[in-house]
Amino acid sequence: MASIAMFDNTIVTELPDDFSDLPSALLLTMFPNEMRPQVIKGSSDGSFVTFSLIQKSLSGQQLFVVSRNAQSLLQKLHPDCYNQRIHIIPLEDSSCAWFSFMAQGKKNILFIISIEDRMLLGSCCCAEDDHMRYNEIKMAFLSVKATRRQEGKR
Numbered sequence: 001m002a003s004i005a006m007f008d009n010t011i012v013t014e015l016p017d018d019f020s021d022l023p024s025a026l027l028l029t030m031f032p033n034e035m036r037p038q039v040i041k042g043s044s045d046g047s048f049v050t051f052s053l054i055q056k057s058l059s060g061q062q063l064f065v066v067s068r069n070a071q072s073l074l075q076k077l078h079p080d081c082y083n084q085r086i087h088i089i090p091l092e093d094s095s096c097a098w099f100s101f102m103a104q105g106k107k108n109i110l111f112i113i114s115i116e117d118r119m120l121l122g123s124c125c126c127a128e129d130d131h132m133r134y135n136e137i138k139m140a141f142l143s144v145k146a147t148r149r150q151e152g153k154r
Helices: 024-030 060-077 131-142
Strands: 002-006 011-015 039-042 048-054 087-090 094-103 106-116 117-129
Touching: 011 048, 011 131, 024 039, 048 060, 048 131, 060 087, 060 106, 094 131, 106 131, 117 131
Parallel strands: none
Antiparallel strands: 002 011, 039 048, 048 117, 087 094, 094 106, 106 117
8 A cells, every 4th residue: 555645735545556647538538527536546457546625524414414415316326326324434533424336337435534624525446346456445535634734844
């Protein structure tokens, strides 16, 4: 696993060593909408993770409601997808809600993390039968931490 810093080094996480920025052409194919996630990392096996930072704080109850709304939206967009239960877990300095779902032959995870006064929204995707990769990419959000930038440092 490799440590990566995002959003002006205010958020760090761990990703599998083979994950990197995806080529522009592939990004346009996978995420044709201009409103694509802010950070997208992937590997040659087709697995990927996404992260978007939103300037909105969430309480514990709001975290569950936002997750439930995301599940409902996914069900409307992909009626064939199977959603699993929402998990809410404490992280080192935040709270995380996540659920997994199957869609288009892929295993996916959607996660929402309330971190300080922000919300980190992300997703992970891998082949349905690749349990090792699934556990690796699940660590991408379970290892998320906020960092404190020192005054005068960039």
